[in-house]
Amino acid sequence: MATILLVNKISFKTNENDRPTQKKICSLLFFVLFALLYPLGVFGQCDNDITLNNCASKLGTYNFIKYFTVGANQKKKSNPEFSYVFSTGSKYIMIACNENVVGGKMIVSLYDREHNLVASTYDESTKSYYDKLIYSCSATGVYYIRASFIDAKKGCGMCILGFDND
Amino acid sequence: MKLNNIFIIISAFCLMACNGNKSNQDKLNINSVLEGADGSGLEISAESMTSIIESIPSPLEVAMVIKESGNDFNEGLLNPQDNSRLYTTDQEKAMNIGIYGGDIGYINMFGKAYLTVNYLTSIKKLADAIKIGQFFDFSTIKRLASNSDKMDSLIFLTTMNFNKMDEFLRNQKRTNLSILMVVGTWTEGLYIATQVAQKSDNKEITEWIGCQKMIVDQLLLGLSAYKNDDYFRKLISDMNNLKEQYNKVEIIYEYHEPESQEIDGRLVIVDKSTSTVKITPEQIIQIGKIVDQMRLRLISNL
Secondary structure: OHHHHHHHHHHHHOOHHHHHHHHHHHHHHHHHHHHHHHHHOOOOOOOHHHHHHHHHOOOOOOEEEEEEEEOOOOOOOOOOEEEEEEOOOEEEEEEEEEOOOOOOOEEEEEEOOOOOEEEEOEEOOOOEEOOEEEEEOOOOEEEEEEEEEHHHOOOOEEEEEEEEEO | OHHHHHHHHHHHHHHHHHHHHHHHHHHHHHHHHHHHHOOOOOOOOHHHHHHHHHHOOOHHHHHHHHHHOOOOOOHHHOOOHHHHHHOOOHHHHHHHHHHHHHHHHHHHHOOOHHHHHHHHHHHHHHHHHOOOHHHOOHHHHHHHHOOHHHHHHHHHHHHHHHHHHHHHHHHOOOHHHHHHHHHHHHHHHHHHHHHHHHHOOOHHHHHHHHHOHHHHHHHHHHHHHHOOOHHHHHHHHHHHHHHHHHOOOEEEEEOOOOEEEEEOOEEEEEOOOEEEEEOOHHHHHHHHHHHHHHHHHHHHOO
């Protein structure tokens, strides 16, 4: 706030000849502020509670198991991966939820124990996107759920995992 | 003069920015030190531990298998509520929050809402003692439990409570308690399943028990991070007994390309891979005996 006031104060005193310099300074200030605020998550905050409530309502008859969040401030991996043991005879639902204003839609991809791709909510070749993936399991084992964003954009998202008997 | 002012502001911001980066680095260093220090057993990164903990199946799943098999609810299989006063250490409390959590999954799946509130009261008491009781919204739980039509919401809320407790413990670098909770929940599910399986010959329950072979390995890996702690050492010994029995169980996996189709705007995947479980009634009895003894020791504080 103090910075903005100071910039205003400075700009009052400038004349026409100072405009290029003033533009440069403003651009510089913008970048400095961006660099400062980005690590604080100001441009990528995810409200998990709101997303969870909206997302859970899409479960229908499926029983809620857990949720995985993918945030703009995800520290380690750009495409985070979560594992879960799926059981034979159970039907699992994975719901991709986005609360993104600027980011791309979230893709949820399912991999088996050997990291073979089983399915994805986005088909790159046909550009088809689904927000729900249903998987009837006939081979118990560890499965991996990987989250990413269309066009490799960043964003906030949540994947809800639910189950039902087949 | 104007430029001087701007440079002072920028310099100040840059200094703050540098300081911010430094503190982040410090945090990372402290985190890695904590990761290494919170167990003097096998070193497992926080990320791997999270992966182990999050991959363990929900107790609701086995409860549904039991329900779908046509077996009735048996209150005698639950850990008695009165036992909650027996647990004095943080580890015993975390373990039995997990065990009661397994019971809650069984109770909720059979729609026994009258027991949900009682059992959640015991869980809340133990959770408060280890400072994770803040996630329970009892007024909502009581309201939902009084209405049998709201069972789905009750299941959602109680599952959420457990997820949040577990997440909070891990964020607080108390992963040792988090893994105990998970072991407790899983043990209770296996105990109930083996007890039911010995009384009713059901293929789905038997297969579910056999498939827990891979969970034993996962949990042993997680527990081994704290193997120098007495409580964990006893638990690892019990789990190793289970592992020995499970070594006789065979799981044959065959990979086949899955098929996908679009139904009502949803992508439905039909798994063509198969896993065949080879487990005998005798092995079920033996696994049942070990898990029974292990659970008795954990719930009775022997």
